[in-house]
Structure formats: C-alpha cells, structure tokens
Amino acid sequence: MGCIKRGVSDQAPVYQNVFINPRENNQVVNDIQSETITTTDLNYYIRLPNLTGRVTGYYTRFQNITDINFFFVDAGVGSDFVQEVLTDLDKLHLGTELGLEYQLSSAVKLSLVASVGKYLYASDPYVTINFDTAGAEEDILNPEGNIDLGVAKVKDYKLSQGPQKAFALGMEYRDPKYWWIGATANYLGNNYASISTITRTQSFYLDPETGYNFPDATDENVDHLLSQNKLDNFYLLNMVGGKSWLKKGRYISVFASINNVFDAVFRTGGYEQSRNGNFGQLQQDNLSGNPSFAPKYWYGYGRTYFINFAISF
Numbered sequence: 211m212g213c214i215k216r217g218v219s220d221q222a223p224v225y226q227n228v229f230i231n232p233r234e235n236n237q238v239v240n241d242i243q244s245e246t247i248t249t250t251d252l253n254y255y256i257r258l259p260n261l262t263g264r265v266t267g268y269y270t271r272f273q274n275i276t277d278i279n280f281f282f283v284d285a286g287v288g289s290d291f292v293q294e295v296l297t298d299l300d301k302l303h304l305g306t307e308l309g310l311e312y313q314l315s316s317a318v319k320l321s322l323v324a325s326v327g328k329y330l331y332a333s334d335p336y337v338t339i340n341f342d343t344a345g346a347e348e349d350i351l352n353p354e355g356n357i358d359l360g361v362a363k364v365k366d367y368k369l370s371q372g373p374q375k376a377f378a379l380g381m382e383y384r385d386p387k388y389w390w391i392g393a394t395a396n397y398l399g400n401n402y403a404s405i406s407t408i409t410r411t412q413s414f415y416l417d418p419e420t421g422y423n424f425p426d427a428t429d430e431n432v433d434h435l436l437s438q439n440k441l442d443n444f445y446l447l448n449m450v451g452g453k454s455w456l457k458k459g460r461y462i463s464v465f466a467s468i469n470n471v472f473d474a475v476f477r478t479g480g481y482e483q484s485r486n487g488n489f490g491q492l493q494q495d496n497l498s499g500n501p502s503f504a505p506k507y508w509y510g511y512g513r514t515y516f517i518n519f520a521i522s523f
Contacts, residue, residue, distance in 0.1 A: 263310035285487030286416025300333035370404035389453035399443035403480035444476035461522040480507035
C-alpha cells in the first residue's frame with residue numbers, strides 16, 4: 211500500500227531573525243518575507259505475515275529564509291563585531307528512508323533502518339553586515355552602520371544537519387521467562403561542519419590594506435582554502451536488556467542499557483569560524499600549522515550506562 215502527500219505552507223520568520231540586534235536597537239530586516247515550505251513525500255507500506263516496514267521518499271524546499279548571525283570579523287572591508295543578515299536563502303532536503311522489521315521466530319526479531327539524504331543550500335543568499343556605530347572611537351566600517359556584501363556563493367554546499375547517511379541493524383531476543391536483550395549496530399556518515407557565509411562573498415578577496423584583491427586569491431586557491439570540512443564516518447554499538455518478575459501481586463522490573471559499547475570517539479558537528487574574513491588572514495592562519503581560528507567541533511558521548519529499577523503496586 212502506498213500514499214503520496216504534498217503540501218505548501220508559509221511560515222513567519224522567528225523573532226531572532228527579524229530584529230537585527232535587539233540588545234542595542236529596534237532595527238529590523240528590510241523587506242522581510244515569510245518563509246515558504248514546499249514538501250512532497252511518497253510512502254509505501256509493507257505488511258506481510260512476518261515482515262512489516264515502510265519505504266519513504268521525500269523532498270522539502272525551504273525558500274525565502276532569513277538568518278542572523280553574530281561574530282567578530284576581520285574582512286576586506288574592515289574589522290568589527292557584526293551582525294550578519296542573510297536573506298533570500300533557500301535550503302533543500304531530499305532523500306529516502308527504509309524501515310523493516312522481521313519476526314524470525316516467536317522469540318527473535320530483526321530490524322533494519324536506513325536513511326540516505328541530501329541536505330544542501332539551494333540558493334546564493336544576499337549578505338549584509340550591521341554594526342553599532344554609537345560611541346565609536348576608531349574608524350568604523352560605514353557611518354550608516356551597515357554594508358551590503360552582495361551574494362554569498364554557497365549554493366550546493368552541504369547543510370550541517372547531522373549525518374546524511376545512516377544505517378542501523380538490530381536484533382532482539384525475548385525469552386518466555388520474561389527477560390530480553392537487544393543490540394543495534396549503527397553506521398553514520400556524510401556529516402559536515404557548518405560553513406562561514408561571509409567568507410563566500412566578494413569581500414573575502416579584498417586586501418583591507420590596499421582595497422584590491424589579494425594577488426594569489428585565485429579561484430583555485432580560494433576553493434582549496436574554503437573546501438567544506440567533512441566529518442569522519444563512524445560506527446556505534448548499543449545494547450539494551452531487562453527482566454521482570456511478579457512477586458505477591460507486584461511487578462518488579464529492571465532495565466539497563468549501554469550506549470557506544472566500544473567507546474568510540476566521534477565528532478557530531480562543528481562550524482567554521484568567521485573571524486578570518488579575508489583570504490590573506492585565513493591563509494596565513496592555516497599556514498601557521500596551529501590555526502588560532504580553526505573550525506570548532508563538538509563530540510558525542512563515549513561509553514554511557516543507564517539502569518532503571520521499578521516496582522509497580
């Protein structure tokens with residue numbers, strides 16, 4: 211049995227993507243638009259005596275997104291603490307998912323889950339940087355407090371949405387004497403660090419000392435310097451188990467789990483820093499061998515344990 215769902219909806223931007231810097235002023239994004247979400251998904255359900263499951267294909271496009279980021283930047287147009295405003299940004303999610311469950315016997319059940327997706331930027335957004343000019347004692351980027359940097363060439367870069375490829379194979383055994391145990395092996399891959407948008411604008415090429423492009427800021431050198439960081443693929447093994455008893459009309463149960471059994475070290479996400487906003491600074495920082503503003507990453511938990519003991523009256 212299969213079904214197709216389609217939908218188009220408009221969604222107002224959230225508060226933090228409307229006011230540019232609410233701690234300092236009431237300025238809002240110019241000509242702000244509602245986001246448009248277009249989605250289609252196709253589902254096919256499998257129902258057999260020992261096998262059940264579902265296959266899904268999906269397509270979702272997010273249009274007219276507005277996004278605001280805060281950071282200190284040294285760019286080709288100067289240095290300051292800025293609010294980066296992205297407008298006319300589109301994102302695309304598409305892929306397939308599979309979930310199967312097979313009853314091998316009355317006590318043993320197998321499961322398989324797979325997801326392969328593609329999540330990426332689907333447009334080149336417009337970038338404006340804003341900054342506070344009140345009380346400035348040094349030269350500021352612009353007396354009006356904002357600079358239009360034009361478009362950022364981010365189309366087809368991957369979104370930092372977590373692993374875009376994932377597989378899980380599980381087995382569960384339930385004994386007639388009311389104890390059970392299960393294990394799931396997982397593979398996760400195609401995970402990417404979030405990119406810096408300002409480094410994909412034309413200002414990245416400009417030398418702030420001369421006002422001209424850096425001589426060695428060729429397309430080849432820039433593409434190499436701005437290649438997106440792909441995180442390592444990794445495997446995880448998780449185990450769960452439990453047992454229950456009936457004693458004098460009361461149920462007693464114990465549940466325990468061990469996640470990441472082999473204590474694997476893995477990165478779950480990260481982002482490029484925007485401090486080095488021009489080619490010369492980013493190249494020099496990278497050539498140092500120990501960059502001061504290298505991408506930041508965060509890591510998943512190592513081996514973790516959980517146990518639950520319950521008495522039901």
